[in-house]
Amino acid sequence: MRIIARTAPIEQPHWQEILASAIRSGDELLRQLNLQDASLNISHQAAKDFPVLVPRTYLARMEVGNPLDPLLLQVLPRQQETEQVSGYITDPLGEADANVQPGIIHKYDGRLLLITATGCAVNCRYCFRRHFDYADNRISRRQWNASLDYVRNDSSISEVILSGGDPLMLKDSQFIDLVDAIEAIPHVRRLRIHSRLPVVIPQRITPELAARLAASRLSTSMVLHINHSHEISPALEMAVAQLKQAGVTLLNQSVLLNGVNNDVDTLQQLSENLFDAGILPYYLHLMDEVQGAHHFDTGKQQALQIYQQLHARLPGYLLPRLVKEQAGKAGKTLILSNNSEIS
């Protein structure tokens, strides 16, 4: 029987209180799960380089006493992160070149990414932005206006993607102001929100936030980031239901991660459970070759083997697209189950 660390309280605290009480050390994480360090090789240096941040609502989805828990492995700082491995670099997607001005990454035609927050509610150890220069992209209100001017001045931009960090780290009032400003730009038709916050703290989807999105003239989608079906909680399902009621399209992107979800049964279950929760599987990413995360990389051959099996098991609408993001390419590279690629 799966014993989880803690059941969710009936009276839920506000999401910012949950965030404030997040776990910030690997030792504390292990203590909460009754685990010893010996087999897990936690590293204080890794935690210094990229801090530990794990909300207790996410901890509650982990299995007590299981050192291989797929959620724990995503957030535990381990010794492998400190190894230098050839080919794993600090900016694997070449985002520095596309960082056209503070707060904006403009890589693809017709859409751009606004960096609206410089932190997340969870620090995922494999994150491709774990070395991103957030200090240079810390955005004041004035810089927000400069970012919005950039969008205003380019009429080819029909979609604005809010990213970060995590854009839902903004308070509701700030987030709503931003939506107001984007909505006032006539050529913008779509708003996309990339967020892992509703997964780790589902209470982030407040009635105010949902109401503002419901009232928007923009076609709005939210791309969640869920790697394992254990991350789908009843509270997340409630948050998703609120968003769907607000007219938001819910999609999911996962990263294929060694030890977390690199087997066909796990990915099949993930797709099926996502769909049951009202979320469409969208992308399955090959891991970006970021320094400090080589131990999560399955390599392309294993990814393809798993994907071919997944292709055989799932109907098309449940099959996420296997993709790789590559520096300098005009879009994601789509990897087909016969090992051909479309860039």
Ligand code: SF4
């Ligand atoms: S939530 Fe996303 S951006 Fe933030 S640490 Fe995790 S993978 Fe990186």
